[in-house]
Amino acid sequence: xxxxxHQIWEVASAxxxxxxxxxxxxxxxxxxxxxxxxxxxxxxxxxxxxxxAAAKTAHRKTQPYEKGWDREVHTWPYLMRVELLAAxxxxxxxxxxxxxxxxxxxxxxxxxxxxxxxxxxWYFLGLQEMLVYFDPWIAGVVMPTIIIVGLMxxxxxxxxxxxxxxxxxxxxxxxxxxxxxGFIGLWVLMIVIGTFIRxxxxxxxxxxxxxxxxxxxxxxxxxxxxxxRIDGAxxxxxxxxxxxxxxxxxxxxxxxxFPVTFYFLASGYxxxxxANRTAFSRKIYKRMSLLxxxxxxxxxxxxxxxxxxxxxxxxxxxxxxxxxxxxxV
Amino acid sequence: MAEDNGEQKRKGLLGKFxxxxxxxxxxxxxxxxxxxEGLKEPExxxxxxxxxxxxxxxxxxxxxxxxxxxxxxxxxxxxVNRDATKYSYxxxxxxxxxxxFIVLTFTGVLLMYYYHPSKVQAFRDILYLENDVPFGxxxxxxxxxxxxxxxxxxxxxxxRVFLTGSYKKPREFxxxxxVLLMVLTMLLSFTGYLLPDDQLGFWAVTVGTNMAxxxxxxxxxxxxxxxxxxxxxxxxxxxxLGGSIVDANALLRAYIWHCIAxxxxxxxxxxxxxxxxxxxxxxxxPAPVMLESEIxxxxxxxxxxxxxxxxx
Numbered sequence: 001x002x003x004x005x006h007q008i009w010e011v012a013s014a015x016x017x018x019x020x021x022x023x024x025x026x027x028x029x030x031x032x033x034x035x036x037x038x039x040x041x042x043x044x045x046x047x048x049x050x051x052x053a054a055a056k057t058a059h060r061k062t063q064p065y066e067k068g069w070d071r072e073v074h075t076w077p078y079l080m081r082v083e084l085l086a087a088x089x090x091x092x093x094x095x096x097x098x099x100x101x102x103x104x105x106x107x108x109x110x111x112x113x114x115x116x117x118x119x120x121x122w123y124f125l126g127l128q129e130m131l132v133y134f135d136p137w138i139a140g141v142v143m144p145t146i147i148i149v150g151l152m153x154x155x156x157x158x159x160x161x162x163x164x165x166x167x168x169x170x171x172x173x174x175x176x177x178x179x180x181x182g183f184i185g186l187w188v189l190m191i192v193i194g195t196f197i198r199x200x201x202x203x204x205x206x207x208x209x210x211x212x213x214x215x216x217x218x219x220x221x222x223x224x225x226x227x228x229r230i231d232g233a234x235x236x237x238x239x240x241x242x243x244x245x246x247x248x249x250x251x252x253x254x255x256x257x258f259p260v261t262f263y264f265l266a267s268g269y270x271x272x273x274x275a276n277r278t279a280f281s282r283k284i285y286k287r288m289s290l291l292x293x294x295x296x297x298x299x300x301x302x303x304x305x306x307x308x309x310x311x312x313x314x315x316x317x318x319x320x321x322x323x324x325x326x327x328x329v
Numbered sequence: 330m331a332e333d334n335g336e337q338k339r340k341g342l343l344g345k346f347x348x349x350x351x352x353x354x355x356x357x358x359x360x361x362x363x364x365x366e367g368l369k370e371p372e373x374x375x376x377x378x379x380x381x382x383x384x385x386x387x388x389x390x391x392x393x394x395x396x397x398x399x400x401x402x403x404x405x406x407x408x409v410n411r412d413a414t415k416y417s418y419x420x421x422x423x424x425x426x427x428x429x430f431i432v433l434t435f436t437g438v439l440l441m442y443y444y445h446p447s448k449v450q451a452f453r454d455i456l457y458l459e460n461d462v463p464f465g466x467x468x469x470x471x472x473x474x475x476x477x478x479x480x481x482x483x484x485x486x487x488x489r490v491f492l493t494g495s496y497k498k499p500r501e502f503x504x505x506x507x508v509l510l511m512v513l514t515m516l517l518s519f520t521g522y523l524l525p526d527d528q529l530g531f532w533a534v535t536v537g538t539n540m541a542x543x544x545x546x547x548x549x550x551x552x553x554x555x556x557x558x559x560x561x562x563x564x565x566x567x568x569x570l571g572g573s574i575v576d577a578n579a580l581l582r583a584y585i586w587h588c589i590a591x592x593x594x595x596x597x598x599x600x601x602x603x604x605x606x607x608x609x610x611x612x613x614x615p616a617p618v619m620l621e622s623e624i625x626x627x628x629x630x631x632x633x634x635x636x637x638x639x640x641x
Contacts, residue, residue, distance in 0.1 A: 016529075018474075019477040019480070019481055023481060026481065030420065033420075037418070045620065048618070049621070055620060061412060061616075062615075063411075071411060072408040072409060072410060072411055073409060073411045074389070074392040074393065074396075074408055075402075075409055076396045076405075077392075078409075078414050079405065079409050079413075082414055083421075086424060086428070087428050090425055090429065091432075094432065094478065095471070097474045098467055098470035098471040098474055099467065103469050103472075103474070104529055105455060105529075106527040106528035106529040107527060108452045108526065109526050109528055109530070110528060111574065115529070115532040119536070120533050120536045120537050121518065121522050121533050122477075123515055123518065124519065128536065136540050136551075137543035137548070137551045139540070140540025140541070140543055140544075141541070141543060141548075148508060148509075148512055151508045152509075154491075154496060155497060155501035158496075161624055161625075162494075162620075162621065163494035164494045164497040164613070164616060164619070165493060165494065165614030165615065165616025166493060166494070166614050166616050166617075167493055168618070172494060176492065179492075183484075280621060283624070326552050326556075
């Protein structure tokens with residue numbers, strides 16, 4: 001059923017979903033705040049770059065400064081009163097939130113009654129949504145590890161010395177777009193999909209569509225080798241008799257190596273091209289060691305594999321790209 | 330003297346008491362007034378001075394000392410960049426995260442008084458807490474919402490640190506510590522999810538830990554796991570749950586991870602994180618902008634990993 005506004009309300013008002021609704025407001029707000037500051041700084045940078053003589057004497061901050069002002073202020077009271085105020089505000093917010101909304105408590109745990117949909121806590125819904133596109137060993141283990149390692153690798157890959165300690169867009173376009181894609185485009189958006197779009201049976205329900213537990217999804221997902229009719233029939237002719245029953249398996253296993261390899265080469269090439277678009281980025285790129293370049297391209301390729309797989313799955317209905325008896329991608 | 334004696338005799342015992350009382354009254358009122366007067370300047374009292382070593386006045390020296398000589402405040406430097414107190418730069422999310430950790434520790438300890446991590450008791454304890462314990466419902470609500478808020482605050486903190494480029498030299502390592510702290514925050518929240526032992530927590534943790542089955546090499550459904558001898562009874566999921574299903578052992582393990590182990594580990598990393606903020610030069614900005622023309626040419630790329638000394 002469509003235009004079921006009650007369904008939206010039911011999901012959005014579930015007490016445990018309040019943080020996600022809050023995120024929907026917080027993230028645009030802080031993006032706006034950051035880009036407002038970045039714009040101010042970028043205008044200052046443009047001004048100073050046009051006038052190198054002024055750059056030598058300028059204060060170089062958008063915050064007001066006059067001669068004779070101290071460059072530093074005492075922590076007590078100027079910083080600590082802000083901290084006290086923040087602590088009070090957070091406490092008030094928490095009190096009001098706790099008085100108005102109760103923490104959810106369902107029935108006692110019962111292994112025989114499965115919740116439908118059974119959802120992970122909201123902050124892990126991105127990973128649960130990833131399960132649609134990847135097998136659990138990728139979505140649940142490999143990807144989280146790569147996210148953590150990848151985040152930790154950022155400072156050791158980013159060779160751009162500009163934009164250290166101030167908001168800027170002009171000087172760090174590539175890294176900012178990468179982070180926005182990863183954080184908002186993949187992490188937060190996947191959480192929002194997992195919360196508001198995925199209903200019973202983890203099926204896709206558009207907003208205002210009723211979460212019908214009896215709905216049946218007739219979508220047929222095929223592997224890439226099915227689409228390309230790789231069945232090993234041709235290969236069977238070349239094989240000894242006892243191997244013939246496995247020809248399909250072997251053909252599919254060998255076939256899958258190609259699209260996966262091709263993807264990493266192509267996305268690496270594409271990223272390499274993207275990171276060399278401007279004279280400035282070429283300058284930064286030149287500063288990077290081979291290890292840094294390879295790590296960066298590898299991480300970016302792994303990150304981009306998620307939206308690509310989403311596209312393959314949701315639009316082209318492709319399940320696996322590479323299927324073997326031990327693992328499938 | 331004789332006359333005196335006579336007078337005193339005439340006054341008698343009662344009179345003597347009266348005199349003493351009179352004297353005492355005078356003494357108490359005079360001294361009392363003096364001491365009450367002294368209370369108008371409490372910072373001069375011995376009691377105050379024994380606790381706070383320095384005067385609370387507006388001299389630069391005492392403003393600095395009031396921060397440096399206080400164990401709780403000395404996380405701060407005596408002075409900060411004048412623009413670093415601006416909300417539009419810092420967003421205050423790191424501090425809010427730490428404050429929420431304190432709130433969660435406080436409410437969490439109170440909750441522990443009412444909770445038994447056993448299959449028989451756990452769910453009943455929550456019912457008891459919600460219905461019979463004074464302010465029990467408020468306590469549980471605050472603990473849960475503070476946990477959610479903390480995760481949001483951590484993410485926004487990371488977002489701010491990224492957008493201001495604060496992970497760059499010399500703060501690379503502290504960014505890594507921060508990433509680990511974020512992971513620990515989410516694990517703290519996740520292990521707490523199971524503790525009410527209701528359907529919500531049970532299935533969330535079931536979904537979460539089922540992924541561990543698929544761990545490559547170490548899970549019984551993961552790539553090459555079965556080939557390495559993994560079964561539901563010896564793989565990494567078994568280690569997490571203390572069994573092959575989410576049951577009593579899993580509850581106990583979640584409880585200990587949640588209440589003792591992860592908070593301890595997180596506290597150590599937090600100490601490291603805060604210490605490094607100071608050692609790496611305090612809060613990163615707002616720093617003066619740097620221009621493209623000022624980038625120094627480095628002689629070849631700076632190696633991230635150096636060869637150990639002595640190696641050719």
